[in-house]
Amino acid sequence: MTDLSALLIAWYDRHHRDLPWRVSPAAHAAGQRPDPYRVWLSEVMLQQTTVAAVTGYFHRFTARWPDVTALAEAEDAEVMAEWAGLGYYARARNLLRCARAISAEHGGVFPQTEAELRALPGIGPYTAAAVAAIAFDQPAVVVDGNVERVISRLFRIETPLPRAKPEIGRRAAGMTPSMRPGDHAQAMMDLGATICTPRNPACAICPLREACAAQAVGDATSFPRKAPRAAKPEREGTLWLVQRPDGAILLEERPAKGLLGGMSGFPTTGWDGTDLPAPLAAEWQTMGEVRHTFTHFHLTLTVLTATSQGNPQRGAFVPHAAFSPANLPTVFRKAWDLCAKG
Known part of the structure; x- marks a missing residue:
């Protein structure tokens, strides 16, 4: 020794x-x-x-x-x-x-x-x-x-x-x-x-x-000495938060590979290489923006919300009793909290 x-x-x-x-x-x-x-x-x-x-x-x-x-x-x-x-x-x-x-x-x-x-x-x-x-x-x-x-x-x-x-x-x-x-x-x-x-x-x-x-x-x-860090790039996207009149929440499972892989969350587009339309037709209201920092970039999501009984093009409605915001990734919890306050 x-x-x-x-x-x-x-x-x-x-x-x-x-x-x-x-x-x-x-x-x-x-x-x-x-x-x-x-x-x-x-x-x-x-x-x-x-x-x-x-x-x-x-x-x-x-x-x-x-x-x-x-x-x-x-x-x-x-x-x-x-x-x-x-x-x-x-x-x-x-x-x-x-x-x-x-x-x-x-x-x-x-x-x-x-x-x-x-x-x-x-x-x-x-x-x-x-x-x-x-x-x-x-x-x-x-x-x-x-x-x-x-x-x-x-x-x-x-x-x-x-x-x-x-x-x-x-x-x-x-x-x-x-x-x-x-x-x-x-x-x-x-x-x-x-x-x-x-x-x-x-x-x-x-x-x-x-x-x-x-x-x-x-x-x-x-110490330790550190090389100057490059500024993190900015990304933007859209998040749709949909509820049915009975309180069910629209969630989709993200692809197994990639950011938040395999996790359930609200439908999004634009920030992760996708260019997708809204999950269903509805009268969308803009609730504001949420900001989240990942390892390699900053993200700003515009949050849109609606109440609808329509059939979603992607994702599935989860009964309100089975939905727990605590099980969502942090960026989605921020969107939920924004809508709950609104």
Whole structure:
């Protein structure tokens, strides 16, 4: 174990976060092993999201689908509905693909090596390394946003992201020990989340303070360096919200591939490469606009609403009792809220 890793592990033993998917250092030392299903599920959920945002979703998922076999047998629509609000819906589709592959091809047992995990559908380099290290104590190099920040400051890496990623990976590999690599990976994450934060890092209580090149110079907050970001493009479109007199709502299932793939929502056009007419003939009223930001663009949707008993050209009416706005993707919930206020 390197000197830096030893310092970090000692700090982690005393100050680790208590997380619902985690086995504490003391429990791990006593022989308790992490559940790879819970580790994998948490890592997929945490991509582009915070622990605070994920915790409730994690509890609901594991209560409803307590193991990978149960998740593999779940209906797509049910999983998508539980995922609503976490965003990046391709992750939910990949979650199901991976669960079904583990169930069908591995008897419901997670592979233990990074290479085997990487071969599963929907598992990329980061998730494979995290599951291998945390669940199976493999000496995999785990680098997320927190680790990038810690390593960039510790070694004062001047190359901006994303070009710095190879160097950050090499430095992180040099710190990864053969003993307790899972605790080391979690310690790096915890250090970045609680001490080496993006703004106002608590350098005075950092276990790696004496070795940190950026702290020595006093410019830790300027790392990691980042290349200037291009402005996100703007997209516009139209959304139709239709109700029947009995309260039923018109919804359509989006194509499996593409933005919000496989999700149910209100009929739209114009923003996602489509050029479609209104779903039915009606006296449309303009309710206003909703704005939403996706990873690569900003979206403005003009919201039109109507009450109609006509037969839609696409989509289907869902009885009011079966309709839950909470199950809609965020952009559609915004449109619903706009109409509800109007």
